[in-house]
Amino acid sequence: MSGYDEIEDELLSDEEGGEGGYYEHYRFVADKGQRPLRVDVFLQERMLNASRNRIQNAARAGSVLVNGETIKPNYKVRPHDVIQVILPRPVTNHTVEPENLNLEVVYEDADVIIINKPAGMVVHPGHGNFSGTLVNGLMYLHEQWPQINGATRPGIVHRLDKNTSGLIIAGKTEWALQHLAKQFFDRTIKRHYIALAWGDIEQDTGRIEGNIARSPNNRLKFFVDEDGLTGKWAATNYEVLKRYGYVSLVKCKLETGRTHQIRVHMKYIGHPLFNDFTYGGDKIVFGTIYTKYKQFIDNCFKLIPSQALHAQSLGFVHPVTGKEMYFEAPLPAGFQQLLEKWEVYTTALRTGNPITD
Numbered sequence: 001m002s003g004y005d006e007i008e009d010e011l012l013s014d015e016e017g018g019e020g021g022y023y024e025h026y027r028f029v030a031d032k033g034q035r036p037l038r039v040d041v042f043l044q045e046r047m048l049n050a051s052r053n054r055i056q057n058a059a060r061a062g063s064v065l066v067n068g069e070t071i072k073p074n075y076k077v078r079p080h081d082v083i084q085v086i087l088p089r090p091v092t093n094h095t096v097e098p099e100n101l102n103l104e105v106v107y108e109d110a111d112v113i114i115i116n117k118p119a120g121m122v123v124h125p126g127h128g129n130f131s132g133t134l135v136n137g138l139m140y141l142h143e144q145w146p147q148i149n150g151a152t153r154p155g156i157v158h159r160l161d162k163n164t165s166g167l168i169i170a171g172k173t174e175w176a177l178q179h180l181a182k183q184f185f186d187r188t189i190k191r192h193y194i195a196l197a198w199g200d201i202e203q204d205t206g207r208i209e210g211n212i213a214r215s216p217n218n219r220l221k222f223f224v225d226e227d228g229l230t231g232k233w234a235a236t237n238y239e240v241l242k243r244y245g246y247v248s249l250v251k252c253k254l255e256t257g258r259t260h261q262i263r264v265h266m267k268y269i270g271h272p273l274f275n276d277f278t279y280g281g282d283k284i285v286f287g288t289i290y291t292k293y294k295q296f297i298d299n300c301f302k303l304i305p306s307q308a309l310h311a312q313s314l315g316f317v318h319p320v321t322g323k324e325m326y327f328e329a330p331l332p333a334g335f336q337q338l339l340e341k342w343e344v345y346t347t348a349l350r351t352g353n354p355i356t357d
Helices: 038-044 054-061 134-141 172-187 261-269 291-301 333-351
Strands: 004-012 022-029 062-067 082-088 105-108 111-119 163-173 192-199 205-209 209-212 222-225 236-241 249-253 309-311 313-317 323-326
Touching: 022 038, 022 291, 038 054, 038 062, 038 082, 054 062, 054 082, 054 172, 054 333, 105 323, 111 134, 163 172, 163 313, 172 313, 192 261, 192 333, 205 261, 209 261, 222 261, 249 261, 291 333
Parallel strands: 163 309
Antiparallel strands: 004 022, 022 082, 062 082, 105 111, 111 163, 192 249, 192 309, 205 236, 209 222, 236 249, 313 323
């Protein structure tokens, strides 16, 4: 086997995710003495648990690049070539049991399935959550899923936090999974989130930048490192949709996909998400000191389980037809009731009527 340099094996995670990610980025550099060798053979010799067929599927899906360009599986590697591969992340060792969780299927065909995930549901088993997850529910819906490293797994390539609701897509075939993974890696997936943030945000539109790093004191939390010495660069664009006095309804679009990105960036600019207990939004951040206002806020908190954040839209190119597809999911009932409650409150402020709940 010829010599090579393995530069990186990067686990990529999607916005509002947990540890790690659902696809991996490998990068190899062929040495100066590299003999002509098919790229699928070259990669099979260097990647553990990656079959030649799997690598060929990745190449056909555009997920194998040589010197920044997509190539065919029969491409011959040359000296100093830089080869990059995006592959779905290997499965964990535990068995996933199918469960009937009455998932809300927004769209489904032979290649993809889109679910409107409720708040409170974990996406993937692990960290003490081995049942009741989205994956358990998907396993119940279908007997056949892509074979990833010899194990059957729903083809999920992005994630949402347990308490973030909204749209999530899975590939039902290896081909679809590869294509979706590549689109997420290239950040060509079109998505926006709806959030209720504390405070009357000054600008109607804005862009938040800052490296997001893990907290040294709490591994479940993240923060913006202003010095940029740790973490990963991230950018969030927001637009204020409506103002409710002490809270603002915003639409967020992501340029990057870091863990807890929206929640951390909104906290960073002084506007944590409403009822986000991890980042200080589960207490009164803006408002009055009156008892009736506190009672009103407590009643608002009861309507949603945690942060007011919803992945509302999802746009992608269908992996087989090549057609651009776009879906939206309405706000969950509790989120909608929360906004209605704030609408009543702002009306009361304008008319001078007291708050009754």
